[in-house]
Amino acid sequence: MKTAPIGVFDSGVGGISVLRELVALLPGENYLYFGDSANAPYGEKTTEEVRALTLRAAEMLFDRGAKALVVACNTATSAAIHILREKYPEKIIIGIEPALKVATDRFPTGHIGIMATAVTLREEKLAHQLERFPQVAVEKIGAPGLVELIERGKADSPETEALLRNILAPYVGKLDALVLGCTHYPFVKDTIGKILGEKTQLLDGGAGTARQTKRCLEQAGLLNPGPGSVIFENSATHMLELSQKLLGI
Numbered sequence: 001m002k003t004a005p006i007g008v009f010d011s012g013v014g015g016i017s018v019l020r021e022l023v024a025l026l027p028g029e030n031y032l033y034f035g036d037s038a039n040a041p042y043g044e045k046t047t048e049e050v051r052a053l054t055l056r057a058a059e060m061l062f063d064r065g066a067k068a069l070v071v072a073c074n075t076a077t078s079a080a081i082h083i084l085r086e087k088y089p090e091k092i093i094i095g096i097e098p099a100l101k102v103a104t105d106r107f108p109t110g111h112i113g114i115m116a117t118a119v120t121l122r123e124e125k126l127a128h129q130l131e132r133f134p135q136v137a138v139e140k141i142g143a144p145g146l147v148e149l150i151e152r153g154k155a156d157s158p159e160t161e162a163l164l165r166n167i168l169a170p171y172v173g174k175l176d177a178l179v180l181g182c183t184h185y186p187f188v189k190d191t192i193g194k195i196l197g198e199k200t201q202l203l204d205g206g207a208g209t210a211r212q213t214k215r216c217l218e219q220a221g222l223l224n225p226g227p228g229s230v231i232f233e234n235s236a237t238h239m240l241e242l243s244q245k246l247l248g249i
Ligand code: DGL
Pocket: 010, 011, 012, 014, 015, 040, 041, 042, 043, 044, 072, 073, 074, 075, 076, 117, 120, 147, 181, 182, 183, 184
């Protein structure tokens, strides 16, 4: 049914950076956003734990009638997208991926960084993606503690800036592009830009994921003309106010 919601899922509030892009591109859709903040961060868990949590969230969203699922979490995509597609072969499932293709197209012989969670950096999915661009030097950059600060509503705090300065110090002036490989990171994009300077382009997969969602719904004849709506749900109910604020509309 066209009016059925698009389920959007993340380990917490990070996927709202993708939801923003979805709402901008497809304002007529009804969105049911589920953030699993009670279990965040996913990025430090075992692959099996991330799989189990992702399957549970997907089941909940499909039970609630979602016509499509957007996995707005790079960590969950890395660990579980193939399992979701096996379990729900008939369903429309879109998983966000790091914007490496854009980065390597723009800088085919350049120096690129990918900042992501421990799970995303160690999973095979990223290794396979990187194999396609052997000519590009890619730095893998972890950011322990960053997702927790963003979940606590501290994206714009001095504490977050200090953590980012520490993480990014070795890369200042060295990267052509930094791929933001976790959906929480667009919320600290300005601070990252301030630290790395104008020479480094910051890229994320949010807009590409929204375009892919539009293509899939179009093909299935499931685009909703509107009016649209957004419903937030979170396994930690105190996160709903921050969720509204981050969506910013
Ligand atoms: N937002 C998630 C991602 O895109 C992960 C954050 C977490 O560690 O829970 O990877």
